Amino acid sequence: MSPKANILLTPGPTPLPPQVREAMARPILHHRTREFGQLFDFVLNEMRAVYRTRNTVLLMTTSGTGAMESAAVNLLSPGDRVVVHTTGVFGDRFAAILEAYGMEPVVVAEEWGCAADPRKLEAALRSLSAVKAVFFQHTDTSTGVLNDVRALAETVRRNSDAVIVVDSVSGLAAEPLETDAWDLDVVVTGSQKGLMCAPGLAFAAVSERAWKLVESAKLPRFYFDWRRMRKSLPDLETPFTPAITVIAGQAEALKLIRKEGLENVWKRTAALAAYARARGQELGLELFARNPSNILTALRLPPGVDGDILTARLLAEDGISIAGGQGRLKGHLLRVAHMGYISRADLEAGFAALARRLAPAAA
Amino acid sequence: MSPKANILLTPGPTPLPPQVREAMARPILHHRTREFGQLFDFVLNEMRAVYRTRNTVLLMTTSGTGAMESAAVNLLSPGDRVVVHTTGVFGDRFAAILEAYGMEPVVVAEEWGCAADPRKLEAALRSLSAVKAVFFQHTDTSTGVLNDVRALAETVRRNSDAVIVVDSVSGLAAEPLETDAWDLDVVVTGSQKGLMCAPGLAFAAVSERAWKLVESAKLPRFYFDWRRMRKSLPDLETPFTPAITVIAGQAEALKLIRKEGLENVWKRTAALAAYARARGQELGLELFARNPSNILTALRLPPGVDGDILTARLLAEDGISIAGGQGRLKGHLLRVAHMGYISRADLEAGFAALARRLAPAAA
Numbered sequence: 001m002s003p004k005a006n007i008l009l010t011p012g013p014t015p016l017p018p019q020v021r022e023a024m025a026r027p028i029l030h031h032r033t034r035e036f037g038q039l040f041d042f043v044l045n046e047m048r049a050v051y052r053t054r055n056t057v058l059l060m061t062t063s064g065t066g067a068m069e070s071a072a073v074n075l076l077s078p079g080d081r082v083v084v085h086t087t088g089v090f091g092d093r094f095a096a097i098l099e100a101y102g103m104e105p106v107v108v109a110e111e112w113g114c115a116a117d118p119r120k121l122e123a124a125l126r127s128l129s130a131v132k133a134v135f136f137q138h139t140d141t142s143t144g145v146l147n148d149v150r151a152l153a154e155t156v157r158r159n160s161d162a163v164i165v166v167d168s169v170s171g172l173a174a175e176p177l178e179t180d181a182w183d184l185d186v187v188v189t190g191s192q193k194g195l196m197c198a199p200g201l202a203f204a205a206v207s208e209r210a211w212k213l214v215e216s217a218k219l220p221r222f223y224f225d226w227r228r229m230r231k232s233l234p235d236l237e238t239p240f241t242p243a244i245t246v247i248a249g250q251a252e253a254l255k256l257i258r259k260e261g262l263e264n265v266w267k268r269t270a271a272l273a274a275y276a277r278a279r280g281q282e283l284g285l286e287l288f289a290r291n292p293s294n295i296l297t298a299l300r301l302p303p304g305v306d307g308d309i310l311t312a313r314l315l316a317e318d319g320i321s322i323a324g325g326q327g328r329l330k331g332h333l334l335r336v337a338h339m340g341y342i343s344r345a346d347l348e349a350g351f352a353a354l355a356r357r358l359a360p361a362a363a
Numbered sequence: 364m365s366p367k368a369n370i371l372l373t374p375g376p377t378p379l380p381p382q383v384r385e386a387m388a389r390p391i392l393h394h395r396t397r398e399f400g401q402l403f404d405f406v407l408n409e410m411r412a413v414y415r416t417r418n419t420v421l422l423m424t425t426s427g428t429g430a431m432e433s434a435a436v437n438l439l440s441p442g443d444r445v446v447v448h449t450t451g452v453f454g455d456r457f458a459a460i461l462e463a464y465g466m467e468p469v470v471v472a473e474e475w476g477c478a479a480d481p482r483k484l485e486a487a488l489r490s491l492s493a494v495k496a497v498f499f500q501h502t503d504t505s506t507g508v509l510n511d512v513r514a515l516a517e518t519v520r521r522n523s524d525a526v527i528v529v530d531s532v533s534g535l536a537a538e539p540l541e542t543d544a545w546d547l548d549v550v551v552t553g554s555q556k557g558l559m560c561a562p563g564l565a566f567a568a569v570s571e572r573a574w575k576l577v578e579s580a581k582l583p584r585f586y587f588d589w590r591r592m593r594k595s596l597p598d599l600e601t602p603f604t605p606a607i608t609v610i611a612g613q614a615e616a617l618k619l620i621r622k623e624g625l626e627n628v629w630k631r632t633a634a635l636a637a638y639a640r641a642r643g644q645e646l647g648l649e650l651f652a653r654n655p656s657n658i659l660t661a662l663r664l665p666p667g668v669d670g671d672i673l674t675a676r677l678l679a680e681d682g683i684s685i686a687g688g689q690g691r692l693k694g695h696l697l698r699v700a701h702m703g704y705i706s707r708a709d710l711e712a713g714f715a716a717l718a719r720r721l722a723p724a725a726a
Contacts, residue, residue, distance in 0.1 A: 006390055013391045013607055024608055025388035027369055028376045028561060030684045061426050061563055063603040066586040100585040192604060198391055200424055200563045200606030220583065222463040223429040240426040241555060243563030243606060244376055245387055321393045 005319035009350045011141040011170055011296045012064075012193040014340035017256055020197055020249040028244055036244070037236030039251055044233075046254035050172060050195070050262060051187060051205045053179035058204045058229045061243040064169035064190035067202035069097050070224035071135075071165045071186050075210060077218035078102060080132040083124055083162070085116045085152065089142035089326050090167055094135040101219050105135075112329065113298075115291040116147045118155040125159035132213070134162045138171030138187075142326045144289040144298030144335060146175060150182045157183065163210050169193065169202075173257060174269045174295045174339040185210040191246060194265075194295070196253035196340045200246040269294045272338035272347060279351040280336070283358055288333055295339040298325075300332065307331045310357060318353040368682035372713045374504040374533055374659045375427075375556040377703035380619055383560055383612040391607055399607070400599030402614055407596075409617035413535060413558070413625060414550060414568045416542035421567045421592045424606040427532035427553035430565035432460050433587035434498075434528050434549050438573060440581035441465060443495040446487055446525070448479045448515065452505035452689050453530055457498040464582050468498075475692065476661075478654040479510045481518040488522035495576070497525045501534030501550075505689045507652040507661030507698060509538060513545045520546065526573050532556065532565075536620060537632045537658045537702040548573040554609060557628075557658070559616040559703045563609040632657045635701035635710060642714040643699070646721055651696055658702040663695065670694045673720060681716040 008015045029036045040059070047057045060067055072094075076082065084095045085108040098105045108124045110116055116136055125131060134156045139146050149166055156164050163185040168177055172187070173194030179187050185207040192199035206214070206226065214226050228239040257265055273294035277287060280299040288298035301307050307324040308331050314320045325333030334354070338347055371378045392399045403422070410420045423430055435457075439445065447458045448471040461468045471487045473479055479499055488494060497519045502509050512529055519527050526548040531540055535550070536557030542550050548570040555562035569577070569589065577589050591602040620628055636657035640650060643662040651661035664670050670687040671694050677683045688696035697717070701710055 008391070008393060010393050010395075012604060013393060016391050021388040021390070024561075025384040027384070028371070028379050030371060030373050030376060031562075032373075032686075033678060033684065061424070061606075062429070062586065063424050063605070065603040066425070069586045097585045100588070101583045190604070198387075198606065198608040199394075199604045200609060220464040222460045223425065223432045223587075225463070240428040241375060241553070241562045242426070243424075243561065243609065245561040245612075246563060246606065246608065249608075315396060321396065323395075 005349060007320045007346045007349055009336050009342060009346060010321045010323050011335060011337040011339065012190065013199055014193055014196065014337065014342055016198060016249070017196055017253060017341050019252040019256065023252040024198065024245045024249040026248060029248070031241055031244055032237065039247060040236050043247060043251050043254060046258060047203055050254070050257060051179045052177065052181065053205045055179065055205045055207045056230060058206060058226055059238065059242065060202045060224065061200060062202050063199060064188065064202055065093065066224065067169070067188035067190065067204055068094060068167055070204060070226065071188055072097050072101060073217070073219040073221040073224055074226045075133050075163060075165070075186070075213045075217055076103060077216070081106070081128060081130055083108060083128070083131055083134045085121050085134065085136040086110065087114065087116050087137055087143060087145050087147060088112055088140035090137050090140050094167065112143050113145065113288045113290055115145050116152055118148065118151045121152060122155050122159055125156065131160045131162040133165055135165045138166055138168035138177060139175055139293040139295050141170045141296055141335065142329070144292055144296045146291050146293035149177060149184070153182045153184055163213055170295050170339070171293070173262070173265060175293060176266050179205050191250050194339045195250065196256065197250040198246050200243040201250060269339055272342065272344060273297060275344065276336050276338050276347055283355055285334070296335050296337045299334045299336065301334060305358070307333060313357065314353055320350050320353050322350060368712060370683045370709045370712055372699050372705060372709060373684045373686050374698060374700040374702065375553065376562055377556055377559065377700065377705055378709070379561060379612070380559055380616060380704050382615040382619065386615040387561065387608045387612040389611060392611070394604055394607055395600065402610060403599050406610060406614050406617060409621060410566055413617070413620060414542045415540065415544065416568045418542065418568045418570045419593060421569060421589055422601065422605065423565045423567070423587065424563060425565050426562060427551065427565050428456065429587065430532070430551035430553065430567055431457060431530055433567060433589065434551055435460050435464060436580070436582040436584040436587055437589045438496050438526060438528070438549070438576045438580055439466060440579070444469070444491060444493055446471060446491070446494055446497045448484050448497065448499040449473065450477065450479050450500055450506060450508050450510060451475055451503035453500050453503050457530065475506050476508065476651045476653055478508050479515055481511065481514045484515060485518050485522055488519065494523045494525040496528055498528045501529050501531035501540060502538055502656040502658050504533045504659055504698065505692070507655055507659045509654050509656035512540060512547070516545050516547055526576055533658050533702070534656070536625065536628060538656060539629050542568050554613055557702045558613065559619065560613040561609050563606040564613060632702055635705065635707060636660060638707065639699050639701050639710055646718055648697070659698050659700045662697045662699065664697060668721070670696060676720065677716055683713050683716050685713060
């Protein structure tokens, strides 16, 4: 068997730094010990730095979707008026979660590939009264779009008393985000993207304004109950047995981010994104997102190229994982990620293989 | 610094076999690939063998409590009559989960340390009509008790059409359990106990009788929605990004169980339990559970010995983790686990340290 690459250019899981892998293989700690408490405290403190917040940070053993659901059930009561501004699969997921709990969200939808337009949100908020919460994405990996979180948050504040819930599962620690400076009430994220760890952990940063809603919210919850999580924080514990090995890995990843400096992480990610956009366009591929994010470049394939076959061959023959389109974009997009521990060399190898496979002779 | 032991005699997490640790440190797989699909399929198949079932097995990224909650929300509708037969902290947790969703469970409670008495369950079921579900524990780690799951299940079948939901988070792959032969509808478990893996994964085995309820159940759920999990099974996928590294570890642990043979695992665990019970009694400690389980031995401390101080010193000075009492038993119990990868040598070291610390001279 000839050597084959093992390069992940996928938007989560992203490749793991060796320090993170080593930490996950250590003998396991018990979660009701001082040693674990110190690890847990370290992770929460470093997460506050990454979130740029002084708010409470909660840790959950779940995927990013679980953290999104936790925001819905901890903030809302039946009949509450809520707005979801959606720009793709993950915005639609916020709406689906709310509907599963019997809520009837007002959905402000953008054409896929377009960023959330604050003017549309403003119009919606002006036509509604007593909006309890507004949900939107920082970045939506289904389209590669970056939303202007600051402008959207300002729009909410100008027009309502709603809490602002941001899904930054794919954006945090890759794209600039300022939880406190932009006055964001809840920001949820996951361990497996910009945070450079394995999947299994999710986080929420929760403002005092949001905690007031948590106390009165009537939607049912137990495992995702933020009150229980907050109550166990002074003991440096989690209410239920957490994913201890993933937390050990997350601590190492956060040390790497601390060492590099968060702003340098943002710059590095931006430089990789610029490279990916330029290389994609050199290959004659159109950028799908109007306001492309630095976490992932979505490239539209020319008619006649089946994206599913292309990504399957890249994986099977070249050892390179690149995501295709999701939902209605299945087969029509390539989504090349450049967040987390993805390197320039990974991207160069990925685009070289792509160039080979897209060249007319190889078609 | 002199060398110190690092011995976990705790009921989850339990120590990890080196093969499991190594697997969690491998370069991460993407979860939408054939390679992951094969791993996932292997884990589900081996879990069916451990569950002794041909029913559908679902995998969730959550703790055992999340799996317990998933059983409640996928089976029930508001107003359904349900019975919880509780023998400790984890039975009480079933009741608390149900109450969080607005249900009013009929609770049949045993004195702590006593096993669930099928006659009490029978009396409760005879006094009620249209019971939708009965919940109980296989083993309750708070008291070290083993319930007679088979007799309880027969009692349910004789007296109602209810589905039988068993929490075997701590029992599976340690104590005998026969999902199909005993006609159990739902059995939930977690990765970090008898299954010898890190925490972060939970499983549910779901019978056809239970699936009928799932289709009509009205309690709200999204992340824990079993319908979505079942829908993605033919593609060997999970609906949301799972804890991939923990799944890789779980596969290795299941290979170890396969190699040893599940019945040999049961025998080995029973022999360790017999040793622990004998050693505990030699030290003058009374067995707390009337029907003690093989997963964990709960020992009552004599008056005047503070269990919290004792376990803290065992950990800090001897490097041995032994759990104390939970809830109303805090300070009064030692709970010595002997499930999963805990060895005879671990137990011998643990009891030797305990003997030293309980000896009058050391008091």
